[in-house]
Amino acid sequence: MTGSRRRGLATALLVAACHPGAASTPASILDEAPPEAPANMIELDGGSFTMGRDDGKRDERPAHRVTLSPFAIDETLVTVAAFRAFVDDTGHRTSAERLGFGMTAFEGMDDWQWKRVDAASWRAPWGDDPDAPRPADDEPVVMVSWVDADAYCRHYGKSLPTEAQWEYAMRAGAEGTRFPWGDDPHRPDGTLGLNYWQGRTHRADPREDGFLYVSPVRAFAPNDWGIYDPVGNVWQWVADWYGAQTYAHDAAGAIDPEGPDTGWARVARGGSWWCSANACSAYGLHARGKSRPHAPFANIGFRCVRNGASR
Numbered sequence: 001m002t003g004s005r006r007r008g009l010a011t012a013l014l015v016a017a018c019h020p021g022a023a024s025t026p027a028s029i030l031d032e033a034p035p036e037a038p039a040n041m042i043e044l045d046g047g048s049f050t051m052g053r054d055d056g057k058r059d060e061r062p063a064h065r066v067t068l069s070p071f072a073i074d075e076t077l078v079t080v081a082a083f084r085a086f087v088d089d090t091g092h093r094t095s096a097e098r099l100g101f102g103m104t105a106f107e108g109m110d111d112w113q114w115k116r117v118d119a120a121s122w123r124a125p126w127g128d129d130p131d132a133p134r135p136a137d138d139e140p141v142v143m144v145s146w147v148d149a150d151a152y153c154r155h156y157g158k159s160l161p162t163e164a165q166w167e168y169a170m171r172a173g174a175e176g177t178r179f180p181w182g183d184d185p186h187r188p189d190g191t192l193g194l195n196y197w198q199g200r201t202h203r204a205d206p207r208e209d210g211f212l213y214v215s216p217v218r219a220f221a222p223n224d225w226g227i228y229d230p231v232g233n234v235w236q237w238v239a240d241w242y243g244a245q246t247y248a249h250d251a252a253g254a255i256d257p258e259g260p261d262t263g264w265a266r267v268a269r270g271g272s273w274w275c276s277a278n279a280c281s282a283y284g285l286h287a288r289g290k291s292r293p294h295a296p297f298a299n300i301g302f303r304c305v306r307n308g309a310s311r
Helices: 005-016 027-031 080-090 095-099 146-155 163-171
Strands: 041-044 047-051 064-068 071-074 101-104 115-118 235-241 266-269 288-291 305-307
Touching (some): 041 163, 047 163, 064 163, 071 163, 080 146, 095 101
Antiparallel strands (some): 071 305, 101 115
């Protein structure tokens, strides 16, 4: 899931089958008072940090200061179990279920390749073949579109994080580095700090991190603020529309930025298990992924925030 041409074509295919104005959750449900939100959120005081970099890709430039108000963010990515509870409560049908297919990748495929899989959904991200992997309750839910993620967060009186909120929380005070602990995927103790594809190509993955596809949401140590999966495992939807010039627009400094007012794609951050050094290479805190709001992939998940929190 990046801005690559091939993936863009796959995403366009998905959107063509969707009605762009289709509601994902009945309005009557969204109008009701939100139920009690799940626990396990990390409260942050807000503050200022440097977002972007001067030597990055065009949409990552320039480095600029951003100031944020207090907010709370989910400690982990939303899990399969949590999303199932949401579906049971609301009857929500995801974009993939409406489409009848999703976009999936497997070990052995070519770099940048994606496969349309009929009947793929959050319940079966790799399809309904008996030999296909089945998601565990403690893994991040995937094959959910931005629309699905937004509906989940709103149901619990929360929202998707803005791109700035996401990066501030994932960095946990680290300035300018690719990962919260530095610029190498290995942590100072020598262990891998995230789930990503270590293979030279997507033909085979040596599994140094212990996983082939997704990993449980607490499989790796959290960042310094107690937030798990700050990078890798799955891309994470954020609230913002994508804009190639967003950072340039905010170059003089921004307070609680929310990105462009409209666009064709929503931003996703952090990279995923399918990202490798030679294909995608976007795992980390710099790269800005993007995809159309209704597009479901097997390597995109999300977490939520609640604004106005304070310690």
